[in-house]
Amino acid sequence: MFTPMACFKEERKMYKFFEPKRLLIFTLVFSVGTNVFAKNLSLEQATILALKKSENIEQYALDIEMAKEQIEEAYASLYPQVSAEIQGIRHTKAPVLQFNGTSVPVRQDWELLSSLTLNQIVYSFGRVGSALKIAKLSNKVQIKAKQIAEREIRQAVEVAYYNAILAKSILDISEDSLSNARKNQKALQKRFQGGRVPRLDNLRMESEIAARKPSVSNATKNLKLAYLQLNLLTGLPINTNPVLTSHLGSSFKKLSESQLISKAKEAPQVELAQLSVDLASKQMEIEESYHYPTISAFGNASHSGTGDEMPPRDENLFTSVSVGLAINIPIYEGGAVVSRTRQKAIEKRRAEVAKQRVIEQTDVELLSNVQEYNTGLERLSAAKEAVRLSKQAYELTRTRYETGGVTRNDLNDSERSLTAARIEVESIKFGLLQNKSIIKRITEEVE
Structure with missing residues (x-):
């Protein structure tokens, strides 16, 4: 008759049978591991x-x-150090110039500013x-x-x-x-x-x-x-x-x-x-x-303009280019x-x-x-x-x-x-x- 107690006894027999072999396997594995390091x-x-x-x-x-x-x-x-800058500006109230009591607007509702700048140290x-x-x-x-x-x-x-x-x-x-x-x-x-x-x-x-x-x-x-x-x-x-x-x-x-x-x-x-x-x-x-002074060259190209919309129309955009040479001369720095x-x-x-x-x-x-x-x-x-x-x-x-x-x-x-x-x-x-x-x-x- 198969009962839980009988099952438990059979498991105990199997455990006793395998326990020495488990120890032997563990010993062999440990020994192999030790020999690997030695x-x-x-x-x-x-x-x-x-x-x-x-x-x-x-x-x-x-x-x-x-x-x-x-x-x-x-x-x-x-x-050379090259940098670019672009700005889109919305004038909620356009700036004006006063001329003989009359306000003359200098910018319209929208303004676009873009520039490309180059700097190069020539001699330092x-x-x-x-x-x-x-x-x-x-x-x-x-x-x-x-x-x-x-x-x-x-x-x-x-x-x-x-x-x-x-x-x-x-x-x-x-x-x-x-x-x-x-x-x-x-x-x-x-x-x-x-x-x-x-x-x-x-x-x-x-x-x-x-x-x-x-x-x-x-x-x-x-x-x-x-x-x-x-x-x-x-x-x-x-x-x-x-x-x-x-x-x-x-x-x-x-x-x-x-x-x-x-x-x-x-x-x-x-x-x-x-x-x-x-x-x-x-x-x-x-x-x-x-x-001693630092001599550097620079250049700038800008493309800007204003208009009633963004981007402004081509006829309202203008391009300017400038180049130059800068000399920075230290005069006095307090020692x-x-x-x-x-x-x-x-x-x-x-x-x-x-x-x-x-x-x-x-x-x-x-x-x-x-x-x-x-x-x-x-x-x-x-x-x-x-x-x-x-x-x-x-x-x-x-x-x-x-x-x-x-x-x-x-x-x-x-x-x-x-x-x-x-x-x-x-x-x-x-x-x-x-x-x-x-x-x-x-x-x-x-x-």
């Missing part, structure tokens, strides 16, 4: 993502578009030309500012990317150190395999293992933070752990200070400072031009033009001082990073040799410890030396790449 990520891909995500780059692109429109606006002042003593040059310079300023922002983003991404690689290397080294501590404990057991392991020695080995676990935890935390910083820059999901396919590198070349210093003069921040000086100079010139010119002169001087400061800061930043880089090359060579020797020393010490040739402290110290040497190599590599990233931001010449 993708390979090269340094170039990370840079492209960061440039697309950056609000600053988008803002500079809009500023460039605005500057282009300002250039078009400045060009408009070079061309550099005012129009300077305005156009200022607009073009403003466009160059925005382009150069966008270039600087792009280089800064590239540097930030490179440093974040290399920092994530460094954090992963430090985690691997910490895990290797923990594994070595466990191997040391096995060497202790092997040393006393014919008898009981001394309790003190066993406790010391246990403490060495326990002491390395916080280092692994701290390295794991640093790796997560490094991924977080990289994800924030590139716009990837926050919890993504991308597989970094670019590496810190193993070979580095010495850099030439003289060649790079010559390229520092072409650094975008230096060129931007020079553009600021040029812009201030043109602004001063345009203020000076207000001391306002002189004051504005002096203000622009001060701004130009400030731009020149700022340019000199930018040049000095750029040279110092470049030289210091080149010197740090070249010094780091020497340190890297010595650190790699230290790793090679420390690895050999540790393997030999552990072998000798098993036979009683060295003490427990000798074994642990040897392992710590190996771990410290490996971390030093990775840290020096990161420093070298950081120096190269800064040098590349300035000169765009380092590979």
Whole structure:
């Protein structure tokens, strides 16, 4: 018999049957989604993502578009300005002239006024030309500012990317150190395999293992933070752990200070400072031009008339044409033009001082990073040799410890030396790449 209760029981059976499968499907979907985000990520891909995500780059692109429109606006002042006007007037009471006591109407009920006017600046003593040059310079300023922002983003991404690689290397080294501590404990057991392991020695080995676990935890935390910083820059999901396919590198070349210093003069921040000086100079010139007259040509054509209807009849419409040359001569403005010119002169001087400061800061930043880089090359060579020797020393010490040739402290110290040497190599590599990233931001010449 089919009842609602029986139907409910059947639905419960079906639900219990499908519930584990629904969980399995959800798990599979979630796992696939996670794997999609855990993708390979090269340094170039990370840079492209960061440039697309950056609000600053988008803002500079809009500023460039605005500057282009300002250039078009400045060009408009070079061309004639043409305007037309048409008026239809209804005189409810026509105006009259009094003549010998008699009122003579001068207009009828309807009046039509139409005119075409043309104005053209002939010469303005550099005012129009300077305005156009200022607009073009403003466009160059925005382009150069966008270039600087792009280089800064590239540097930030490179440093974040290399920092994530460094954090992963430090985690691997910490895990290797923990594994070595466990191997040391096995060497202790092997040393006393014919008898009981001394309790003190066993406790010391246990403490060495326990002491390395916080280092692994701290390295794991640093790796997560490094991924977080990289994800924030590139716009990837926050919890993504991308597989970094670019590496810190193993070979580095010495850099030439003289060649790079010559390229520092072409650094975008230096060129931007020079553009600021040029812009201030043109602004001063345009203020000076207000001391001089403006010469312009004009023309006017009108077609007007009155009548009893709208439009008036052709015999009541008259056409007139006039042309002329106008000269606007500033005579006295209370010293306002002189004051504005002096203000622009001060701004130009400030731009020149700022340019000199930018040049000095750029040279110092470049030289210091080149010197740090070249010094780091020497340190890297010595650190790699230290790793090679420390690895050999540790393997030999552990072998000798098993036979009683060295003490427990000798074994642990040897392992710590190996771990410290490996971390030093990775840290020096990161420093070298950081120096190269800064040098590349300035000169765009380092590979």
